[in-house]
Amino acid sequence: MTSLRGRGGVGRGPESRRGGEMAAEQDPEALAAARPLLTDLYQATMALGYWRARRAREQAEFELFFRGCPFGGAFALAAGLRDCVRFLRAFRLRDADVQFLASVLPPDTEPAFFEHLRGLDCSDVTVRALPEGSLAFPGVPLLQVCGPLLVVQLLETPLLCLVSYASLIATNAARLRLIAGPKKRLLEMGLRRAQGPDGGLTASTYSYLGGFDGSSNVLAGQLRGVPVAGTLAHSFITSFLGTEVPPNPMLAPAASQGPRVDLAACVEAWLDRVCAHLGLGVQEPHRGERAAFVAYALAFPRAFQGLLDTYSVQRSGLPNFLAVALALGELGYQAVGVRLDSGDLLQQAQEIRKIFRTISAQFQVPWLESVSITVSNNINEEELARLAQEGSEVNVIGIGTNVVTCPRQPSLGCVYKLVSVGGQPRMKLTEDPEKQTLPGSKAAFRLLGADGGAV
Amino acid sequence: MTSLRGRGGVGRGPESRRGGEMAAEQDPEALAAARPLLTDLYQATMALGYWRARRAREQAEFELFFRGCPFGGAFALAAGLRDCVRFLRAFRLRDADVQFLASVLPPDTEPAFFEHLRGLDCSDVTVRALPEGSLAFPGVPLLQVCGPLLVVQLLETPLLCLVSYASLIATNAARLRLIAGPKKRLLEMGLRRAQGPDGGLTASTYSYLGGFDGSSNVLAGQLRGVPVAGTLAHSFITSFLGTEVPPNPMLAPAASQGPRVDLAACVEAWLDRVCAHLGLGVQEPHRGERAAFVAYALAFPRAFQGLLDTYSVQRSGLPNFLAVALALGELGYQAVGVRLDSGDLLQQAQEIRKIFRTISAQFQVPWLESVSITVSNNINEEELARLAQEGSEVNVIGIGTNVVTCPRQPSLGCVYKLVSVGGQPRMKLTEDPEKQTLPGSKAAFRLLGADGGAV
Numbered sequence: 001m002t003s004l005r006g007r008g009g010v011g012r013g014p015e016s017r018r019g020g021e022m023a024a025e026q027d028p029e030a031l032a033a034a035r036p037l038l039t040d041l042y043q044a045t046m047a048l049g050y051w052r053a054r055r056a057r058e059q060a061e062f063e064l065f066f067r068g069c070p071f072g073g074a075f076a077l078a079a080g081l082r083d084c085v086r087f088l089r090a091f092r093l094r095d096a097d098v099q100f101l102a103s104v105l106p107p108d109t110e111p112a113f114f115e116h117l118r119g120l121d122c123s124d125v126t127v128r129a130l131p132e133g134s135l136a137f138p139g140v141p142l143l144q145v146c147g148p149l150l151v152v153q154l155l156e157t158p159l160l161c162l163v164s165y166a167s168l169i170a171t172n173a174a175r176l177r178l179i180a181g182p183k184k185r186l187l188e189m190g191l192r193r194a195q196g197p198d199g200g201l202t203a204s205t206y207s208y209l210g211g212f213d214g215s216s217n218v219l220a221g222q223l224r225g226v227p228v229a230g231t232l233a234h235s236f237i238t239s240f241l242g243t244e245v246p247p248n249p250m251l252a253p254a255a256s257q258g259p260r261v262d263l264a265a266c267v268e269a270w271l272d273r274v275c276a277h278l279g280l281g282v283q284e285p286h287r288g289e290r291a292a293f294v295a296y297a298l299a300f301p302r303a304f305q306g307l308l309d310t311y312s313v314q315r316s317g318l319p320n321f322l323a324v325a326l327a328l329g330e331l332g333y334q335a336v337g338v339r340l341d342s343g344d345l346l347q348q349a350q351e352i353r354k355i356f357r358t359i360s361a362q363f364q365v366p367w368l369e370s371v372s373i374t375v376s377n378n379i380n381e382e383e384l385a386r387l388a389q390e391g392s393e394v395n396v397i398g399i400g401t402n403v404v405t406c407p408r409q410p411s412l413g414c415v416y417k418l419v420s421v422g423g424q425p426r427m428k429l430t431e432d433p434e435k436q437t438l439p440g441s442k443a444a445f446r447l448l449g450a451d452g453g454a455v
Numbered sequence: 456m457t458s459l460r461g462r463g464g465v466g467r468g469p470e471s472r473r474g475g476e477m478a479a480e481q482d483p484e485a486l487a488a489a490r491p492l493l494t495d496l497y498q499a500t501m502a503l504g505y506w507r508a509r510r511a512r513e514q515a516e517f518e519l520f521f522r523g524c525p526f527g528g529a530f531a532l533a534a535g536l537r538d539c540v541r542f543l544r545a546f547r548l549r550d551a552d553v554q555f556l557a558s559v560l561p562p563d564t565e566p567a568f569f570e571h572l573r574g575l576d577c578s579d580v581t582v583r584a585l586p587e588g589s590l591a592f593p594g595v596p597l598l599q600v601c602g603p604l605l606v607v608q609l610l611e612t613p614l615l616c617l618v619s620y621a622s623l624i625a626t627n628a629a630r631l632r633l634i635a636g637p638k639k640r641l642l643e644m645g646l647r648r649a650q651g652p653d654g655g656l657t658a659s660t661y662s663y664l665g666g667f668d669g670s671s672n673v674l675a676g677q678l679r680g681v682p683v684a685g686t687l688a689h690s691f692i693t694s695f696l697g698t699e700v701p702p703n704p705m706l707a708p709a710a711s712q713g714p715r716v717d718l719a720a721c722v723e724a725w726l727d728r729v730c731a732h733l734g735l736g737v738q739e740p741h742r743g744e745r746a747a748f749v750a751y752a753l754a755f756p757r758a759f760q761g762l763l764d765t766y767s768v769q770r771s772g773l774p775n776f777l778a779v780a781l782a783l784g785e786l787g788y789q790a791v792g793v794r795l796d797s798g799d800l801l802q803q804a805q806e807i808r809k810i811f812r813t814i815s816a817q818f819q820v821p822w823l824e825s826v827s828i829t830v831s832n833n834i835n836e837e838e839l840a841r842l843a844q845e846g847s848e849v850n851v852i853g854i855g856t857n858v859v860t861c862p863r864q865p866s867l868g869c870v871y872k873l874v875s876v877g878g879q880p881r882m883k884l885t886e887d888p889e890k891q892t893l894p895g896s897k898a899a900f901r902l903l904g905a906d907g908g909a910v
Contacts, residue, residue, distance in 0.1 A: 165648075
């Protein structure tokens, strides 16, 4: 277990309070993402109840845990700890927050209660936590939060909010990684399907923790250091009719030696040869798609990827890609590969790899046979298992909705339960046995037998 | 359709740019929640592709729509428009944003491209939208976004992110409201189950739009004006052993006339009478629970609610509640009611209402028979239908996970498709017929027959 204690710098008194507010201003993400009022109203009404009963400063301990592993699985990953620490360090009710609480609490509430709220911070709160990304099991506390009763009660909702989804998404990502095996590259691309901006940022951050290789989410790269990836969408392709002339189709060779070459003209020459090899008419591949590929290749000659399924994979996307890739190859550039976003992804990948191999042999371009095949389109655990099977030619798998929204179980259902007050254990004895709690502070042990296996 | 155009104030030039940055600083929520880099990397790579092809300023139009109604239903509600407008008005890449993009784009990218990015805003972008909260149907655009190709492409991911979940949650809430009927009070309380802080804020905001009466989320009250509600949790009750003496159990009558009364002593007197009436031993109701109720009643004499299922509803929670409610009644206060959070909610509500009626008659306290019964505990559409049936004694229904995570379908699956460039229609002709797009700008009509029904 890791023990964390709020920094002295966020202590009491007007000077350090100013420090705390400034820190929050310099960190607008923390300020906006998880403010102290991001809590259920009953935490505030209970705070008043505790304060009136003169119990606000009694030492209390809560444990945050889940009752069952998500997705019918046998484990979860603990995550979100960093966000919790950040939230706890910045925790302070601003004047506007206290004024809002006053507006929803009874009008005869004593001003001294609001003074108490204004002075709150987490300098007396201690959090013990499972290390970020470690295995977690039902009933074992992910967080143990000790401190003054009133404050640790107020923290319930934000801590649950910060830990539950982070742990769920990390667990989901880890499950997908286990299915995919170590060699497939997994990309999270679910920002547009997430629960708003921060849901997307959280998803990108914690799917990376859970074992994904990167994300499409640029903000996750900027703010969280997640590797980002992405090339082009169908809209880029449909925006070209083929009647546009690229203003400057001239491209210098990769080695920067030799004359610049008209890439567009070179692509047309290669298209003839590719179509002849594939038995296609040279008019079949869509000229707008080809213009889009050329425009993209001119911008990214070292990172050209073809998105194949805007019109027809076999009759348009693939020959257009091959023409551009071979033209680039003539100049010393190796294309990155292709992406498929519809249809039977496994089967298409096999067919495409076969064509890569024959083209590679035909035109003596050895690197072409092993360029990467990226697939996406609503991939879930079952489809992932299919794509990851022995002999699959798929190299990179983009997953959006099914990693971000966790449709098999969209919430982890963590709870935050009082286990002791003033050193005395507390227990809930409801008639629903599943909801009963185990009183007293816990310590988790992992017992290993002589053979190293878990007992 | 509503037509919106970016305010002139967020126009071009260094002065207005400063204005834009200041506006963003004054609105840290907008800054943090949906920054321009909250987008997929391929939007930025395509931006470079358009810019290199000299197409950045071509007029383009995208449509944002969904392909099928969520939850197997027959409608959706369009929502998130306000967040989109806010995002568009604040849209501007800061230096740090451009520097980050430069770090992930090819090192030989022309500086002029980054200059172009620094000058971007949405002053030339026009958005037509379905009015917030209106009915939406498959294929009908929720947003039609016109403007320079490069900018409107960059907007794809953030607009999808802002509209999809907002519309999904509003639709889910509306379905739950239709099931519950107009009379039940519906409260959203899913913050702890949401996809992080902003997921929770979005859920609270748009479940209110969809027909809920309020939320437990205090921040949604403060920032979005959503009515907030909440009283107490099990932890408040288990924190009391009954050995604590409330420091001041004296309570003045509601009318502020007459002497103050020792509420704790008055509750004990009522407990004898209640237990005698219910045939319970006076030692059966948990004294810690009663102490918690008394403490809460002292803090909220005009808003006392009992949470009944911490120990035993029938043998503890209910008699304790009745003793406190009757003691408060003697002082002229009317309790708000009770909450149940486990077990068969419908059946318990019937039993409790029956006891309320007999106690009400026995002790001649007419208001007691109609105090509200609030229920919660993983309520989904099926359970809601049960709780809302004819003769149900449930008055208020709290829903968390099942409104916030939309487990029946956790994403709406909106898409954002290019329909024209330079006034010419564009179309995607993929071999997957479901993914084909209908080219050209759309106008939606609602045709009503002579009888007022939809045609």
